[in-house]
Amino acid sequence: MVMPSDVEIANSAEAIPIEEVAWKLGIGVEELIPIGDGIAKIRWTALESRFKKPQGFMVLITSVHPTPFGEGKTVTTIGLTQALNRVGRQAVCTIREPSMGPVFGIKGGAAGGGYSQVIPMEEINLHFTGDLHAVTSAHNLLSNMLDNHLKHDNELNLDPARITWPRVIDLNDRSLRQLAIGLGGAKNGMAREERFDITAASEVMAILTLSKDYVDLRHRLGQIVVGQRRDGYPVKADDLGAAGAMALLLRTAFLPNLVQTVENNPAFVHGGPFANIAHGNSSIIADRLALATSEFVITEAGFSSEMGAEKFMHIKAPLLGRGPDCIVINVTVRAMKLHGGAFGERGNYRPTAEEIAAKNVPAVRKGARSNLDRHIRNMLMFGMPVIVSINRFDSDTESEMATIEECARQSGARSVVRCNVYAEGGAGGRDLAKAVAAACEDHLAAGRPFKPLFNNRRPATEKALRIATNLYRAAGLDIRDKANRQWQQIEKWGYAHLPVCMAKTQYSFSHDANLLGAPEGFDLPIREFRLNAGAGFIVAVLGEMMTMPGLPKRPAAIDMDIDERGHLKGIFS
Numbered sequence: 001m002v003m004p005s006d007v008e009i010a011n012s013a014e015a016i017p018i019e020e021v022a023w024k025l026g027i028g029v030e031e032l033i034p035i036g037d038g039i040a041k042i043r044w045t046a047l048e049s050r051f052k053k054p055q056g057f058m059v060l061i062t063s064v065h066p067t068p069f070g071e072g073k074t075v076t077t078i079g080l081t082q083a084l085n086r087v088g089r090q091a092v093c094t095i096r097e098p099s100m101g102p103v104f105g106i107k108g109g110a111a112g113g114g115y116s117q118v119i120p121m122e123e124i125n126l127h128f129t130g131d132l133h134a135v136t137s138a139h140n141l142l143s144n145m146l147d148n149h150l151k152h153d154n155e156l157n158l159d160p161a162r163i164t165w166p167r168v169i170d171l172n173d174r175s176l177r178q179l180a181i182g183l184g185g186a187k188n189g190m191a192r193e194e195r196f197d198i199t200a201a202s203e204v205m206a207i208l209t210l211s212k213d214y215v216d217l218r219h220r221l222g223q224i225v226v227g228q229r230r231d232g233y234p235v236k237a238d239d240l241g242a243a244g245a246m247a248l249l250l251r252t253a254f255l256p257n258l259v260q261t262v263e264n265n266p267a268f269v270h271g272g273p274f275a276n277i278a279h280g281n282s283s284i285i286a287d288r289l290a291l292a293t294s295e296f297v298i299t300e301a302g303f304s305s306e307m308g309a310e311k312f313m314h315i316k317a318p319l320l321g322r323g324p325d326c327i328v329i330n331v332t333v334r335a336m337k338l339h340g341g342a343f344g345e346r347g348n349y350r351p352t353a354e355e356i357a358a359k360n361v362p363a364v365r366k367g368a369r370s371n372l373d374r375h376i377r378n379m380l381m382f383g384m385p386v387i388v389s390i391n392r393f394d395s396d397t398e399s400e401m402a403t404i405e406e407c408a409r410q411s412g413a414r415s416v417v418r419c420n421v422y423a424e425g426g427a428g429g430r431d432l433a434k435a436v437a438a439a440c441e442d443h444l445a446a447g448r449p450f451k452p453l454f455n456n457r458r459p460a461t462e463k464a465l466r467i468a469t470n471l472y473r474a475a476g477l478d479i480r481d482k483a484n485r486q487w488q489q490i491e492k493w494g495y496a497h498l499p500v501c502m503a504k505t506q507y508s509f510s511h512d513a514n515l516l517g518a519p520e521g522f523d524l525p526i527r528e529f530r531l532n533a534g535a536g537f538i539v540a541v542l543g544e545m546m547t548m549p550g551l552p553k554r555p556a557a558i559d560m561d562i563d564e565r566g567h568l569k570g571i572f573s
Contacts, residue, residue: 003423006113007568013262021260021452025092028286033255038120041255045213047289054292056090057440060324061300062145062309064375065333065339065507065516068106071332072113072391072422076429077300079116079421080328080389080436081427082263084296084409089437091265091296091571093118094286097132097257097272098125099200101172101549104557111269115425118259118267120337122568131208132170132272134201134253138221138246139168139204145242146226147182150190157229160192164530165226170199174550183511197547200274206535209251209271209283210319217254218247224534225493234493237534256286263426266294275302276506277547279311279537284320294439303506305329305375306471311383314463315499315537323450325440327379327386328432329372329413333396336404337366339516347507347514363414364400368407370517374509376411378471383449385414385439389432392420414439460500460538461487464526467502472509473520483540486529495531504542511543 004012018040019029031046061080063073077093095118099106100108103125111117118124126134142163146402149159169176177198182189199205202543203224211217222238229235237243256270268290271283280302287368297463301308311328317323334356337343340363379386388408390401401418409415415435420428443449454466461477466475479487490496507513510522528541541547551557559570 003114006117007111007121009115009262010117010119011072013119015119015260016264018258018260021264021266022258025266027293032258036123039123039129040257040258041129041252042258042289044255045294047256047285048213048551050292051288053292053448055322055375056295056297057325057444058287058291058322059296059326059328059436059440060309060312061298061328061330062305062379063303063329063373064335065304065347065509067335067338069182069334070350071330071335073300073330074110074112075114075116075422076328076330076389076391076419078112078118078261078267079419079426079429080432081265081267081298082116082261082426083101083433084298084437085263085265086426086432087430087437089296089433090294091266092267092290092294093154093261093298093300094268094270094290095300096282096302097128098109099132099272099274100126100170101198101200103323104414104560105172105549105551105555114422115262116421118261118269120259122181124259124269124508127256129253131253131257131270133402134249135202135208136170136199138249139199141246141249142224142226142237142240142242143167145240147189149240156233156235158227158235159230163192163227166195166197168197168199168202172198172549172551174546174548177546193399195548198274199546200272201277203369203532204246204250204533205273206269206278206532206537208254209273210279210316210535211254212284212319214247214254217250218243220536221246222534223421225531228489235278254285256283256289273302275311277503277545279315279501281310281312281316284316287320295547296437297557302383305379306467306509307502307504307506309379309503310467310471314454314456315501317450317452318456323382323448324384325443327382327384328435328436329375329379329386329388330391331372331388331404331408332391332393333364333400333404334373334393336364338367340364340367341516345514345516347505347516356523359397359400361399361403364403364408367517368404372404372408373411374518376408376413376472380412381451381453381470383451384443386412387432387435387439388413388416389419390417391422392418454530456499459496460490460498460540463500464494464540465501467500468524470523474510474524475521476523478525480525480527483526483529490529490531495538498533499537501532501537501539502542503539503545503547505545
């Protein structure tokens with residue numbers, strides 16, 4: 001029997017009114033702001049009244065290094081939520097909003113899949129509640145006001161050659177990585193170089209997801225550093241008088257979005273920072289609300305464990321005020337084949353269906369003993385139990401999955417569970433749900449140990465070195481000349497103590513996508529340091545990492561269309 005497509009499953013799902021979904025969390029209809037069918041934002045008064053209530057368990061879903069197809073981490077997150085509810089435990093998930101860059105580029109959607117997805121899937125994958133548009137507008141408003149200040153007398157004496165604030169757009173467009181603006185004479189403003197980042201990499205996005213309340217949001221926006229004066233002092237958004245208006249644009253976007261899974265379980269979808277170029281986690285306020293209204297909160301960290309999960313531990317957890325109770329590492333047979341050399345030596349190689357289906361136990365074993373082993377041992381450093389979830393595909397063989405199980409146990413995983421939530425929904429994740437519940441209860445009984453790799457007050461370069469040598473297994477840092485100059489400036493301005501956010505390829509422990517498995521002993525090149533003073537971290541740009549992605553040779557958008565009745569065609573399937 002051929003399984004229906006993702007969009008067919010989503011369209012056939014029997015959604016319940018969003019008011020009933022909210023009721024499962026003890027949230028009343030008067031506390032909702034309905035936005036279309038099956039979507040609502042939560043009023044600030046509802047959040048404010050619940051933040052001090054007892055908190056439930058938090059489970060962090062992460063992954064091995066992915067193939068370009070993705071390994072189903074969001075599917076596992078949603079499926080585990082459904083599975084926990086099926087075994088009688090109250091659970092809600094908190095996930096990020098999809099960016100239209102990857103949606104129209106390579107992924108084609110990021111709301112889960114199969115029988116483990118959130119609905120209304122099409123709306124979530126497209127404009128949703130407009131949060132990403134609000135972030136884009138707030139970010140670019142600051143750019144507008146900056147350029148207007150330069151045009152009209154530049155009273156702050158801002159140096160046009162030392163402006164660090166880019167513009168953003170929520171699409172992949174490599175042609176915008178470096179360009180000139182203000183051409184055509186004085187009436188068009190001051191001519192200068194400019195760059196665009198993708199909205200998911202915006203500091204405003206980071207601020208939206210890391211702020212604890214409106215006061216914090218407004219303060220952080222005001223602290224954004226856009227460049228420096230000719231005398232070397234930093235210029236902030238508050239200096240330009242922009243932060244108040246930016247906060248107004250984000251007023252509604254700041255409120256979490258409530259939707260449901262295909263099995264009618266509550267799900268918060270809020271914020272969308274990438275983990276390869278930003279901190280890769282959903283919003284703090286969505287997590288806080290979920291923790292106050294549910295027994296289990298299943299949250300997802302972007303890309304692999306040394307990226308999104310590491311940033312959860314060192315950037316998000318200190319602000320959230322806690323670490324997770326359990327870590328689930330999502331793994332697939334095809335990812336282990338990739339890291340075992342079955343598809344060559346390119347981390348971003350897209351294998352054919354035939355290559356994926358070809359049985360290759362030696363490659364799976366090699367990948368598991370290198371890549372998976374490193375991920376497990378890295379996560380064990382943080383003090384909480386680690387469970388490995390094998391996300392099953394039809395082409396996986398018994399011997400390949402058994403090999404992963406054997407290797408994962410040898411590496412120290414508390415449990416290794418086969419998960420089939422894509423094809424079976426919550427029913428396919430019962431074993432995972434039971435393993436996670438037991439692990440969380442044991443972690444609570446042990447006093448909830450949480451062991452970050454470093455004291456966050458140490459200099460960012462020292463923290464980058466600890467991450468590089470402990471998690472990536474690099475020999476050391478190679479801080480390039482430009483980055484060194486930027487670091488000296490950051491130190492001079494008094495920001496050296498901030499957390500560090502490593503921006504690198506998602507395909508390897510290193511800066512090089514082609515170093516598969518578990519490379520070690522390499523020098524980690526830091527090309528740039530970017531100060532995100534409002535967000536409260538310093539971005540270290542590694543190797544050739546770009547903060548504005550490009551489209552692949554055949555973008556997913558080519559196969560998308562609309563019919564005569566407005567129904568979607570060839571999308572998210």
